[in-house]
Amino acid sequence: MHKLIVMLLVHSILAALALTEAGALTFNKAAALRVTRGADYVASGDFNEDGYVDLVVTGRFGQTLTLFLGQGNGQFKSSQPMSSTPEPLGLAVADFNRDGHLDVAVADQGSQPNTYGRITVLLGKGNGTFQAPIAISGFTKGPSLMDAADVNEDGVADLLVVDTGPIPTFTVLLGMGDGNFTRGRRYSVNQFAGEPLAADFNHDGHIDFAIPIYQFGGPNFVSLYLGNGDGTFSQPTVVDTGATSTQFSEALAAGDFNKDGNLDLLVCNSSQNFPNASRVAELLGDGTGKFQNPLLYKSGEGCAYLATADLDGDGVLDLVTSSGPVGFDPNAGVSVLSGLAGGGFGSPVTYKTTSGGATTVNKVILGDWNNDGLPDIAVASIFPDAVIVFLNTTAK
Numbered sequence: 076m077h078k079l080i081v082m083l084l085v086h087s088i089l090a091a092l093a094l095t096e097a098g099a100l101t102f103n104k105a106a107a108l109r110v111t112r113g114a115d116y117v118a119s120g121d122f123n124e125d126g127y128v129d130l131v132v133t134g135r136f137g138q139t140l141t142l143f144l145g146q147g148n149g150q151f152k153s154s155q156p157m158s159s160t161p162e163p164l165g166l167a168v169a170d171f172n173r174d175g176h177l178d179v180a181v182a183d184q185g186s187q188p189n190t191y192g193r194i195t196v197l198l199g200k201g202n203g204t205f206q207a208p209i210a211i212s213g214f215t216k217g218p219s220l221m222d223a224a225d226v227n228e229d230g231v232a233d234l235l236v237v238d239t240g241p242i243p244t245f246t247v248l249l250g251m252g253d254g255n256f257t258r259g260r261r262y263s264v265n266q267f268a269g270e271p272l273a274a275d276f277n278h279d280g281h282i283d284f285a286i287p288i289y290q291f292g293g294p295n296f297v298s299l300y301l302g303n304g305d306g307t308f309s310q311p312t313v314v315d316t317g318a319t320s321t322q323f324s325e326a327l328a329a330g331d332f333n334k335d336g337n338l339d340l341l342v343c344n345s346s347q348n349f350p351n352a353s354r355v356a357e358l359l360g361d362g363t364g365k366f367q368n369p370l371l372y373k374s375g376e377g378c379a380y381l382a383t384a385d386l387d388g389d390g391v392l393d394l395v396t397s398s399g400p401v402g403f404d405p406n407a408g409v410s411v412l413s414g415l416a417g418g419g420f421g422s423p424v425t426y427k428t429t430s431g432g433a434t435t436v437n438k439v440i441l442g443d444w445n446n447d448g449l450p451d452i453a454v455a456s457i458f459p460d461a462v463i464v465f466l467n468t469t470a471k
């Protein structure tokens with residue numbers, strides 16, 4: 076009898092180990108790409124056209140915009156600092172002038188006295204250098220975050236820009252095809268708005284956009300604007316994120332997480348006081364622009380940004396979150412959540428960005444930095460002032 080119990084125990088332990096092994100996503104910190112003072116945002120693209128993905132990084136307070144050229148092995152070389160801009164935060168990467176070379180648009184917040192927000196467009200030359208900046212002004216104060224997509228269907232990438240104040244708005248800038256933009260419609264959002272996300276949520280072929288909206292004490296929600304295909308959008312619908320009054324719904328990612336052919340949303344509901352009370356909300360779309368009630372998952376330590384990709388090649392989307400401004404939290408970093416085959420996500424596994432001290436862990440992106448076919452992580456951080464690169468070491 077005893078022998079049988081022991082055998083069963085051994086069997087179940089071995090089975091549990093096998094399950095852990097099969098489902099384990101593992102990462103290894105490979106590089107810290109230093110910037111002069113704080114990194115807020117990071118985006119990727121092959122700017123010198125050598126076949127290796129490069130990283131472009133903004134730092135608001137260091138007033139820096141830095142290009143790191145990928146070496147294809149997970150290491151990066153810093154280029155000369157790019158054009159200096161007053162207070163760079165958000166980035167969008169696209170070929171705005173359609174010359175085949177990737178360009179960068181930078182949102183300058185201009186929140187300092189006597190400064191005004193603007194968008195700076197840097198047209199790439201295809202060799203890792205850029206033409207003289209084109210400035211797009213006329214914002215009320217502070218363009219902060221944006222996304223690029225062709226919203227009027229003329230073949231030229233347009234910009235969707237969140238302008239944070241004094242009257243928060245969302246502005247459509249229509250690309251003219253030469254790197255300049257004309258101002259399209261402006262939509263009032265009235266509260267704080269996070270990063271906009273452009274995608275076709277209702278399957279009508281027109282680009283829509285979703286924006287996370289938040290304020291102290293709530294309400295928190297996602298505003299969904301359905302595109303008309305001509306650069307204009309419907310009045311927004313409100314999508315519930317399940318955030319409590321002490322959480323901020325401040326970042327989005329999209330993907331078809333339950334594989335029903337309809338685009339779904341993930342939302343960071345970050346806790347203002349207790350990072351480990353932050354949650355990721357999964358909003359399953361029905362393909363018409365409506366979403367089911369939020370399913371909530373523990374996000375790891377905080378949740379400022381999130382990114383999604385199939386990190387282990389099992390055909391199920393996985394998720395990575397960044398902590399945000401979590402003070403002296405010793406567990407700050409990026410958290411990896413494995414997508415489960417039956418839907419939902421596993422428990423977060425956190426990879427620390429610092430070995431101690433105050434930190435803020437900002438924008439996180441995924442891409443294959445070492446060309447092994449598995450997506451890796453790059454995350455912008457303050458203390459250390461760097462983009463931290465984690466390479467995917469998951470067994471294939």
Ligand SMILES: [Ca+2]
Nearest residue numbers: 121123127129
């Ligand atoms: Ca490159």
Ligand SMILES: [Ca+2]
Nearest residue numbers: 170172174176
């Ligand atoms: Ca270009």
Ligand SMILES: [Ca+2]
Nearest residue numbers: 225227231233
């Ligand atoms: Ca366009």
Ligand SMILES: [Ca+2]
Nearest residue numbers: 275277281283
């Ligand atoms: Ca649509």
